[in-house]
Amino acid sequence: MNDDKLEKLLKEADCSADAPVAVSVSLSDLRRRAGRRRVALVAMPTVAAVVIAACIFSLMPGKPKADVEQDRIAAIEDRIKQLQASTDATLNLIREVLADEREQRRLDRLEAELASIPDPVEEIQKQVDKTAFILLYQADRLYRELNQTESAVDAYNRLIELFPNNRWARVARQRLDEIQKAKPQKTSFEGDTLWKPQNS
Amino acid sequence: MLQDLTEFFCNVLGRAGSNMLVMAEIVDDRLLVERFNRGDEAAFETIIRRHSADVAVLANRLLGWPGDVEDVTQEVFLAALLGLKKFRGECSLRTWLFTITLNKCRTWRYRRILRIRFFSTASGKAAFTFARSADEKAGDSDTFRRIRQVVKDLPGKYRHVVVLKYLQELPTDQISRILGISRNTLQVRLSRARGMLKQDLAELTED
Numbered sequence: 001m002n003d004d005k006l007e008k009l010l011k012e013a014d015c016s017a018d019a020p021v022a023v024s025v026s027l028s029d030l031r032r033r034a035g036r037r038r039v040a041l042v043a044m045p046t047v048a049a050v051v052i053a054a055c056i057f058s059l060m061p062g063k064p065k066a067d068v069e070q071d072r073i074a075a076i077e078d079r080i081k082q083l084q085a086s087t088d089a090t091l092n093l094i095r096e097v098l099a100d101e102r103e104q105r106r107l108d109r110l111e112a113e114l115a116s117i118p119d120p121v122e123e124i125q126k127q128v129d130k131t132a133f134i135l136l137y138q139a140d141r142l143y144r145e146l147n148q149t150e151s152a153v154d155a156y157n158r159l160i161e162l163f164p165n166n167r168w169a170r171v172a173r174q175r176l177d178e179i180q181k182a183k184p185q186k187t188s189f190e191g192d193t194l195w196k197p198q199n200s
Numbered sequence: 201m202l203q204d205l206t207e208f209f210c211n212v213l214g215r216a217g218s219n220m221l222v223m224a225e226i227v228d229d230r231l232l233v234e235r236f237n238r239g240d241e242a243a244f245e246t247i248i249r250r251h252s253a254d255v256a257v258l259a260n261r262l263l264g265w266p267g268d269v270e271d272v273t274q275e276v277f278l279a280a281l282l283g284l285k286k287f288r289g290e291c292s293l294r295t296w297l298f299t300i301t302l303n304k305c306r307t308w309r310y311r312r313i314l315r316i317r318f319f320s321t322a323s324g325k326a327a328f329t330f331a332r333s334a335d336e337k338a339g340d341s342d343t344f345r346r347i348r349q350v351v352k353d354l355p356g357k358y359r360h361v362v363v364l365k366y367l368q369e370l371p372t373d374q375i376s377r378i379l380g381i382s383r384n385t386l387q388v389r390l391s392r393a394r395g396m397l398k399q400d401l402a403e404l405t406e407d
Binding site: 003006007009010011012013014016017018019020021023024025026027029030033034 | 241244245248252253255256257259260261265267268269270273274277278281282341343344345347348351362366367394397398401404
């Protein structure tokens with residue numbers, strides 16, 4: 001089997017596979033994802049520390065019986081306080097994240113509404129620029145490829161007349177200057193006079 | 201009139217025009233990165249819009265055509281968001297994103313393998329039986345499924361070069377940059393990957 005055939009088979013197999021489902025990624029999604037990751041990074045070590053502390057506490061050697069009950073009660077109270085504190089902290093964090101998400105969703109909606117309104121001035125500007133460039137290209141072609149200098153001059157002038165402030169009009173003016181400079185050289189070129197006697 | 205002129209213009213420029221477009225896109229990407237580094241977050245939205253489809257297609261291929269690659273794509277752009285300030289511009293933004301995609305796909309596959317090993321009891325890889333009758337068309341869906349399975353089962357380093365070279369059709373320089381290997385190593389891997397594919401797909405390609 002040659003490599004081309006293998007390559008063709010691979011490409012056909014790829015084409016016949018299901019295309020990936022439409023992916024919707026937005027900056028707000030990414031920010032939410034990063035936030036969730038941060039929460040996980042904070043919450044998991046906290047929980048692990050509490051569990052380890054509880055294990056260590058439960059494995060500690062016993063004290064004389066008289067103090068055991070009071071110590072145990074105090075330790076349990078401490079643990080309850082610690083757990084309450086960590087739970088409160090986690091709940092606050094979750095509330096903050098939820099509030100952030102609500103805010104982000106609201107912002108997303110507003111951004112989507114804003115994005116759905118195209119900027120007409122920008123669109124028109126683009127079209128004008130495109131048209132001016134095409135006119136310049138046509139004129140360049142007349143001048144450089146087809147040697148139709150007069151038509152090219154007309155085209156450049158038309159471009160300057162239609163779009164005087166456009167950047168392509170500046171280029172057209174440069175071209176006109178070039179043509180102006182080139183004209184006297186052509187007329188004084190002796191090649192013209194050399195050809196005439198030969199033709200006649 | 202305008203449309204005709206535009207069409208004519210495109211035809212005249214032809215291939216040179218497309219190269220110019222690629223160059224323009226690279227320059228534009230650099231500008232977007234600059235804008236993002238100066239605090240314009242809308243620039244990153246533009247980067248996402250411009251490259252998310254390409255990243256999703258590459259991830260889909262690297263992960264063996266699962267179809268749903270949204271999670272990996274989001275991971276790629278999250279990594280890009282966090283690391284764009286460190287982007288030095290030594291390669292194009294597209295190449296940089298493809299490198300991240302490759303690394304994320306490697307991680308994703310690795311985690312998936314670990315999960316499968318952890319949860320599955322005693323199940324080896326299901327043998328893919330494939331019988332090809334004489335009158336079966338060469339281009340039917342079973343054949344293509346078989347080819348995709350063979351590519352999917354290739355070792356990672358060979359699968360990556362096959363996907364990047366034959367399916368993404370990237371130039372050799374760009375592939376070596378993405379994989380972080382020399383051109384010679386890339387050629388060796390390509391050659392070995394081709395050998396493996398030819399061996400596994402011998403029954404499909406016998407003339």
